[in-house]
Amino acid sequence: MTALPPFQTVLDEHSAAVMGILRGAVGRDGAEDCFQETFLAALRAYPKLEDDRNLRGWLLTIAHRKAIDYHRANGRKPVPVAEPAELAAPNGMPERDDGLWAAVGRLPPKQRAAVALRYGSDLPHREIAAALGCSPEAARRSLHEGLKRLRKELA
């Protein structure tokens, strides 16, 4: 087994990505709570982690679950919003378009998450799959379906 890096390294390297997807998934206010829950759950499980090759995917999976818990606890629907643009802007994200993100917010959960992770947080299919707990193929399909629906709705 390769040794795990000190947890502080994991926190430093991945905190921005986790905060980014959480803001996309639960909004700014919920994101800070979910962020704490995500990293505390990760810290609890960390010593038993057997493979440190995809720490980011592992963290995003936990974050995704915490976002779902948050929505359940708050009894309301997820509201992916334009927040992720704050992170994604340097990578060529266009300026915020509230109409578009509102439409994203109306997508079914898997499609919405796939779209937010792909275009809000700029994740590749493999990591979206890890975050959603499905196969890359299924992630690709959710993304595709989500985009198709958006095109129809915004046409």
Add this chain to the structure above:
Amino acid sequence: MKTLENAIDSAINRVTARAAEEGLLDVAYTTADSPFGPLLLAQTRRGLVRVGLPNQDAEELLVDLSERVSPRVLEAPAQLDEARRELDLYFEGKLDRFDLPLDWRLSGGFRQRVLRAIDRIPYGQTRSYTEMARKAGNERAVRAAGSACGSNPIPLVVPCHRVLRTGGALGGYGGGLPMKRALLELEGVLDESPGS
């Protein structure tokens, strides 16, 4: 309005604070200033486990702690306030005995016995490697006693700088001989043990 970076920083601080409360902080560390450069201080629930000297690579020491103690390693300066306070006083010449719980787990067997013997050398006094070997139970293992000093995971607090060669030559020091000489000057013992 909070920027994203501020929000992340404060969220990280709260993760660290809650990790400590919930018993998930196995190794807390911070860096502390010293007259010789930055020190790395690391502590477990048992006590101070590692002091990294300025010439040592802090990243490497943290990786080593992650492997040998626990990967739950977090930067948590508040946990090390007392260690930092005592070290500051020591460097000002205002403290002649550390009162910090120590975690000896990074050294075992003969090495640990040597280090525990070193821990009892009073401020401002020196001993020879031979005496330390004898105290640890094997007078002939002088070389092993020397290497125990060299591998001291908690230098300064466990004062391996007070161990010299028989006859008074300085011997070695993990932080470099100028640092050993300066520490002995600080403690006012250098005159009795002129350096090599």
